[in-house]
Amino acid sequence: MKKTSEETxxxxxxxxxxxxxxxxxxxxxxxxxxxxxxxxxxxxxxxKSTMIRCINALEAHQExxxxxxxxxxxxxxKNIDTIRSxxxxxxxxxxxxxxxxxxxxxxxxPIWVRKIPKAEADATAMHFLEKVKIPDQAHKYPGxxxxxxxxxxxxxxxxxxxxxxxxxxEPTSALDPEMIKEVLDTMVALAEDGMTMIxxxxxxxxxxxVADRAIFMDQGQIVEENTPELFFENPENERTKLFLSQxxxx
Amino acid sequence: MLAMKRTQGRPIFQRVFVVLLISTFGLLVVQxxxxxxxxQDYGLKPVTSREFGGFLLxxxxxxxxxxxxxxxxxxLALGRTSKLPFLRGASTTFIEFxxxxxxxxxxxxxxxxxxxxxxxxxxxDIVMRVVIMVTLFASAYxxxxxxxxxxxxxxxxxxxxxxxxxxxxxxxxxxxxPQALKISIPGIVSTFIAVFKDTTLVSIIGxxxxxxxxxxxxxxxxxxxxxxxxxxxxxxIFFIFCFxxxxxxxxxxxxxxxxxx
Ligand SMILES: Nc1ncnc2c1ncn2[C@@H]1O[C@H](COP(=O)(O)OP(=O)(O)OP(=O)(O)O)[C@@H](O)[C@H]1O
Ligand SMILES: [Mg+2]
Numbered sequence: 001m002k003k004t005s006e007e008t009x010x011x012x013x014x015x016x017x018x019x020x021x022x023x024x025x026x027x028x029x030x031x032x033x034x035x036x037x038x039x040x041x042x043x044x045x046x047x048k049s050t051m052i053r054c055i056n057a058l059e060a061h062q063e064x065x066x067x068x069x070x071x072x073x074x075x076x077x078k079n080i081d082t083i084r085s086x087x088x089x090x091x092x093x094x095x096x097x098x099x100x101x102x103x104x105x106x107x108x109x110p111i112w113v114r115k116i117p118k119a120e121a122d123a124t125a126m127h128f129l130e131k132v133k134i135p136d137q138a139h140k141y142p143g144x145x146x147x148x149x150x151x152x153x154x155x156x157x158x159x160x161x162x163x164x165x166x167x168x169x170e171p172t173s174a175l176d177p178e179m180i181k182e183v184l185d186t187m188v189a190l191a192e193d194g195m196t197m198i199x200x201x202x203x204x205x206x207x208x209x210v211a212d213r214a215i216f217m218d219q220g221q222i223v224e225e226n227t228p229e230l231f232f233e234n235p236e237n238e239r240t241k242l243f244l245s246q247x248x249x250x
Numbered sequence: 251m252l253a254m255k256r257t258q259g260r261p262i263f264q265r266v267f268v269v270l271l272i273s274t275f276g277l278l279v280v281q282x283x284x285x286x287x288x289x290q291d292y293g294l295k296p297v298t299s300r301e302f303g304g305f306l307l308x309x310x311x312x313x314x315x316x317x318x319x320x321x322x323x324x325x326l327a328l329g330r331t332s333k334l335p336f337l338r339g340a341s342t343t344f345i346e347f348x349x350x351x352x353x354x355x356x357x358x359x360x361x362x363x364x365x366x367x368x369x370x371x372x373x374x375d376i377v378m379r380v381v382i383m384v385t386l387f388a389s390a391y392x393x394x395x396x397x398x399x400x401x402x403x404x405x406x407x408x409x410x411x412x413x414x415x416x417x418x419x420x421x422x423x424x425x426x427x428p429q430a431l432k433i434s435i436p437g438i439v440s441t442f443i444a445v446f447k448d449t450t451l452v453s454i455i456g457x458x459x460x461x462x463x464x465x466x467x468x469x470x471x472x473x474x475x476x477x478x479x480x481x482x483x484x485x486x487i488f489f490i491f492c493f494x495x496x497x498x499x500x501x502x503x504x505x506x507x508x509x510x511x
Contacts, residue, residue, distance in 0.1 A: 058409055077417070085415025095410030098508055099428050108424060109414035143509030154410075161414060 008067070009034045009165050009196040010055060015064035017050060017220075024050050026220040028064070032198065034164075037191050039207040039228070040200045042217035043243055048200040051217070052167045055198070056087045069164055085113050088158030092170040094150045096142035102129065102153050103138040106160045114161065121160070128156040132186050148179025152186050159190075166190065168199040202247055204232060216240045299377045303458025305487060310377065312446040315384040319445070320438070322385065323392025324431075328422060330397055341393070348390035353448055356383040361455040380452055388445045395437035399430035432506045439499035443492045460484045 008031055015028040025047050032038055040048050053059040055066060057073055057080045066073040068083050097105050106125035110116045116124070129135045132152035134145075142150055151171055158166060168187065172180040184206045191197060191210040201207065207214055207228050214231040216224040216239070224237040235241045329341030348356075360379040368374055403426050411421040431438075453462030464480045467473050 056413060058412060081415050081417055084413055087413075089413040091406060091410065091413075093404075093406055095404075095406040095413075097407065097410065097425055097429075099432065099506070109416060112420050112424065113415040141508040157414070 007034055008032070009036070009069060010198070011065075011067040012051075012055075013065045013067075015051075015054065015061055015066060017047075017054060017059065017061045017063075024220050025054070025061070028222055030215070030222065032165075032196060034196055035194050036212045037195075037197045037210050038199070038213050038215060039211040040198065040215045040217060041202055041207070041243070041247075042223075046217040047220040048217050049169050050220075052089075052169055052198055052200060055165075055167060056084050056089055058089075081113070085109070085161055086164050088161060088163035088166045090151065090154050090158060090166070090168045090171045092174050094142070094147075094154045094174075096150055096154055096157070098142050101139050101141055102134070102145070105142065105153060106157045109157075110160050125156070125160050128159045129153070131159070131189070132156045133182075146179060147175045148182045151175065151179075151183045155183075155186055155190070165196045165198075168197065168201065170200050170202075172201065172203060204248065208232065216243065218243075299375050300456065301458070302377060304463050305460055307377070307452070307457060307459050308446070308449045311381055311384055311449045311452065314381045315388050315445050315449075316442045318381075318385045319388035319392050319441075322389035323396055323438075324427065326389060326393035327396035327400060330393065331400055345390045345393050348386055349394070353384070353387050354451055354454060356387055357451060357455050359383065376455075376457070380455075380457065384445060384449065387448075388441055391441045392438055395434045395441065396430055398437075399433040400426060402433050403429045432503075435499050435503055435506075439495055443495055446492060446495070447488060460487070 010030070010032040012028055012030040015025055016023070017025040028051060040052070042048050050059055054061045055068060060075070069086055071079065071083055073079070073083060096102075097108070100108065103122065103125055106129065107118065107121040110121040110124060111118060126135055126138065129138055132155055134149055134152055134156075137145055137149060137153075142153065145153065155171075171187070172183050175183065180203070184203060187197075187199070187206065188210055197210075199206075199211075211228045214226060214228045215222055216231070216235075216237065218239050224231070224235060224240045226236075231240075232244065235244060326341045326345055329337045330345065332338050332341070357380060360383040361376060364374070364379055407425050407429065408421055411425045416424065450459050450461045453459045453465070456462075458466070461484065464484060467480055468477060
């Protein structure tokens with residue numbers, strides 16, 4: 001038991017979620033090992049966002065158990081804030097804080113949640129801003145940056161909390177094509193550093209390059225789960241085939 | 251320019267806090283003015299609140315109401331958007347009651363009705379009572395302005411903050427309120443200007459605000475025929491202060507602008 005909890009980053013067991021009468025997630029079971037990279041895809045409305053938002057309790061679930069880093073998610077507020085500070089998340093629309101500079105965006109949570117001295121938080125922030133290749137923008141405001149730069153700041157902001165797990169919810173789907181690559185490069189570098197990642201994305205090149213496993217969701221269920229090679233070359237499920245032919249077709 | 255903007259986010263709160271301190275101190279001084287016996291040595295006579303008047307009264311009521319109504323309005327707005335049913339209900343009832351009642355009614359409550367409810371023998375200063383009523387009046391309007399601004403801040407902001415592990419109060423104080431207050435500056439300042447001008451209504455309950463004083467002056471036979479000058483002067487002073495407030499709000503908005511420029 002102990003052994004598994006050390007090697008398991010996320011364990012989802014029998015997860016069910018409803019929005020009112022709408023059954024958004026049906027019997028989700030998923031185990032993510034430490035250091036594993038998982039790509040989730042599926043049609044719009046299939047519950048991909050809902051699933052990863054349940055992992056850091058941005059959405060409450062009604063049935064099943066989610067264990068993150070050995071801690072079972074409960075409705076206890078302290079427990080939720082602790083898990084959130086261990087799990088980084090990047091959103092489709094970046095959600096940077098527009099009234100704070102890039103540097104302040106990155107140091108806010110370390111200073112207020114981790115209680116790290118400002119000088120140290122600044123140094124950590126600059127380290128990660130260099131890592132995402134925008135240290136020179138540190139004193140600008142988010143509104144003055146391009147979309148791709150903003151998303152890289154969002155990644156750096158999450159990394160400043162030194163998370164053990166990163167969640168990505170379609171990080172490139174709000175970006176112009178020429179900016180997608182810079183964000184994906186950042187994510188590839190992160191994967192190479194051994195970060196545990198769950199990425200909702202339709203970027204198949206990225207999935208093939210870094211994913212250990214690809215998951216296909218439809219109507220709130222995990223329909224297919226496979227290595228990227230088999231998943232893309234030879235999908236078993238009819239719905240997966242249809243979906244892949246649609247997104248690869250154009 | 252960058253250097254000036256670096257320390258944003260906190261200043262709004264710091265500014266509010268400083269003004270709050272100053273006006274609390276001002277109120278205390280006015281309250282205790284009669285205990286400063288030594289003032290008489292400089293030829294100043296102690297005055298009762300009923301005699302206390304002119305623009306000093308307008309400024310006192312206006313400045314106190316303005317400074318206290320902002321934090322109270324923020325609290326009410328957060329209360330009304332809270333998930334806790336009791337807090338939400340209490341805030342909503344309070345806001346709707348105050349907004350549904352004319353200021354004059356509240357002033358009459360302050361001057362007459364309040365005595366009935368206060369324990370007998372308690373001597374609760376009339377200026378203090380008026381300040382409290384005007385503050386409550388302004389805070390209800392401010393609360394609604396801020397509530398509107400709170401809902402204008404995208405939900406992604408709270409989610410971004412939550413995903414970093416910030417708790418409710420940190421999220422409100424560091425992320426949501428600075429953005430909401432920035433959006434509400436024009437509305438808040440309009441309310442402040444209106445409140446400042448409304449302080450003239452206290453003449454109805456017998457306090458000597460500038461207009462109340464003007465009537466007294468006109469009643470004096472030595473001043474017969476002088477009308478235009480008195481009201482013109484009052485109007486000029488009011489205009490100067492209201493115009494200054496509106497200019498300050500525009501300056502503040504420019505200071506807090508962080509998008510493309
Ligand atoms: N707050 C909500 N209230 C009610 N229904 C919701 C809510 N959020 C999501 N849903 C519903 O749950 C289902 C799953 O939504 P979700 O956002 O997880 O889909 P998704 O797979 O991420 O889709 P997309 O690719 O468009 O982002 C959808 O049918 C959606 O309408
Ligand atoms: Mg989604």
